[in-house]
Each structure stands twice: as C-alpha cells, then as structure tokens.
Amino acid sequence: MKALPADFYERPVLEVARELIGCTLAHDGAAGVIVETEAYHESEPACHAFVGLTPRTRTLLGPPGRAYVYRSYGIHALFNAVCEPDGVGAAVLIRALDPLAGVDSMRSRRARTVAAPPREVDLCSGPGKLTQALGITLAHNDGSLCGGPVLIGERPEGRRAPELIAARRIGISRAVELPWRFCAAGSRHLSRPPGAL
C-alpha cells in the first residue's frame, strides 16, 4: 500500500475529509477502507483548537500529515489526521472503516471489551471502535501518517471511488448545523446512518 504524501494534508480540511473516503487506514497488520469522516477547523467552536494553543492542541496546530489522537470520555482514543499548514488547527476525524485485512486481530482486540463475539460489521463502526480494532493508542499522537506505524494509504486497486453523502457531525453540542460529516453512500460499516440536513 502506497502512503499518501504529507502535502495531501496541507490543504483545506473539507477537501481532505472528502478525499479520505475510500482510502485505507492501517496499523500493525490490520487495515480498513475509510467510509466515514468528519472535518474540524479552528474557525468553528466544535474544534478543540477553537480555544487556541494549549497542551492538548499542540499536535492539532502542528504540521499536517500527522496523527492527532486524544482521549474521549476518559475511555476511548479517537484518531484524526492533522490538516492545513503548520500553525492552523484543523483535522479530519476518522469515524468508521470497512475491514480489509487483519480481521482476526481486529476481532481479538475488540473482544477484550465486548462480551459477545463482535460481528464483522461492528468491528470498526465508530471512532472509538476502530482505534481499538487497529490497536491505535494515545502513544501514536503526533506520529507521521506517511512513514510511521500508523499509515493512511491510497484507495485499493480496483476499488471504485464511493459516492459521498454529506451530513451533520455527530456527538457535538456546538456548530451542529455544519454539514461536515462525509459518508460512503450505502456502506454497512458506518457508525450511524447519515440523517437529512
């Protein structure tokens, strides 16, 4: 799998969020096709970088092409790709994957917190689920996405670019009206079906 170059991320975060649908996310022998993303930008209050530079947002405001991984609800690690030029706080949250490789290791990692054997469709159908399935942790924060252990690669050969659906972002309380969530149309691996705008 060929990794996307760093300059792919040094562009408007909405473009990157759309174009990452259909690309692959891989770590430690497991990989999936990205089917759901959300864009965040420092100009709107749902973005962590809205408040400016703090210890938490250091990575988010840093150079593009790196991982921004943070803890959510005290429990889950959420994975983002940092975008736009160094100094601009913007990132794409990866919310769901269509499992492509290493399904067995995904299943065993997910089984540590799920009582029933997880179905394939539930392995990566959420931002906290996919980091667990791939073994991505807070230790990967600020790591390169082009040469690090966590890689984002081009769309697999022979796989068509999916049709996109825009929707409102999930689980936020501010700037809820922005249609900055992007889904692969018809995917069975989404965290939630996209609603009407």
Add this chain to the structure above:
DNA sequence: CATGGGATTGACT
C-alpha cells in the same frame, strides 16, 4: 485548587 464537560461505547430496562 475545584469543577464540569465531553468528536463514545456497551450493558441494561
């Protein structure tokens, strides 16, 4: 220094 709120998930009623 104390408090409160999450870019969530899974179990339970």
Add this chain to the structure above:
DNA sequence: GTCAATCCCATGC
C-alpha cells in the same frame, strides 16, 4: 430508551 465508566484539561473562583 437510559446510564455509568473514567481521564484530560479548560475554565472559573
């Protein structure tokens, strides 16, 4: 549908 788990850190006194 409801609810607890559990940590980082921004905010306010």
